[in-house]
Amino acid sequence: MNAARKNQESINEVYLKADVIRLTVPAQHKFLNVVGTCIRALITNESNVSDRDTLIYNIELAVHEACANIVEHAYAGLSGRIEVAFTLVEEPRRFIVELGDNGRSFDLSTVSAPDLTKPQTGGYGLFLVHQLMDKVDYYPEPGNNHWRLVKQY
C-alpha cells in the first residue's frame, strides 16, 4: 500500500468517527454570514471550551476571509458555489474547515504579507487567515480548488 493511499484511508477513518456538517453557499458576499452563523452554532454546542467567544470570532473571521477570497479572486464576478465542510475532531480537539470552489486557482506562496508598520487599504485578508488558524493549506487545481483550515482548541 503506498503512503498516499494509506494517508487517505487514515483521513477517511478520522472523518467517519467525526461529526461532519456540510453546506453549499452561492459565492456571493451576502451569503457569507450564513457560514459564520453555522460556525457559531457548532462551537456553542461544544462543552468545556475556554474563551468561547474569541474562538468563535477567530474561526469565523478566518473562514470569512478565505470565502471572500474565493468570491473575489477564484470566481472574480462569475457565479459559482462554495462547498463548505466543518469537522469536529477529538484528541487533540480541533475544528477543521474545508472549502471547495470551481473557480480560478492562485499561487498562495506569491501572496506577500502586508507591511504592518504602515496602515494598509488592502492585503489583510489572507494574513488574517494565517494568523487566526493553526494550519492553513491550499490545494490549487483549476476548477477544483480546495482550502483546509485547522484550529485546535
Added chain:
Amino acid sequence: MELKLRSANNVQILELAGRFDTYTAGEVRQWIEEAAAKEPANIVVNLQGVDFVDSTALATLVQGVKNCRQLNGDLRLCGVQQSVRMVFELTRLDRFFEVYSQETEAVKAFAN
C-alpha cells in the same frame, strides 16, 4: 448593518451596529467619503454595536482616516468590542487609530 448619523460640536458621528464586512462596507465607505470631504473633517465612528469586522471594514476605516487627515481632520473610533479589538491588534492598526471607550470622550478630544 444599521447606520445612525448625528453630529455634536462640529464632529460628525457614525454609529454602526451589526456586521461590518465586505457586504456592508460600501454604505459606510460612501458616508465616510462624503463626511471626510467637508471641513472640518472630524469624524467619530461608534462601533459599540458592531460584533464582526473583517479586512474590508479595516481598509474602509484606514482610507477614512487618510481622507480626514488630508484636510487636517481625523477619524476616531469608540466603543470597540473586545473581539473586534483583537483584529485591530493583530494588524497593528490599534497604533494607527485613536480609540476611545466612550463616544463623548472621542468627541471631546477634538476640542483639545
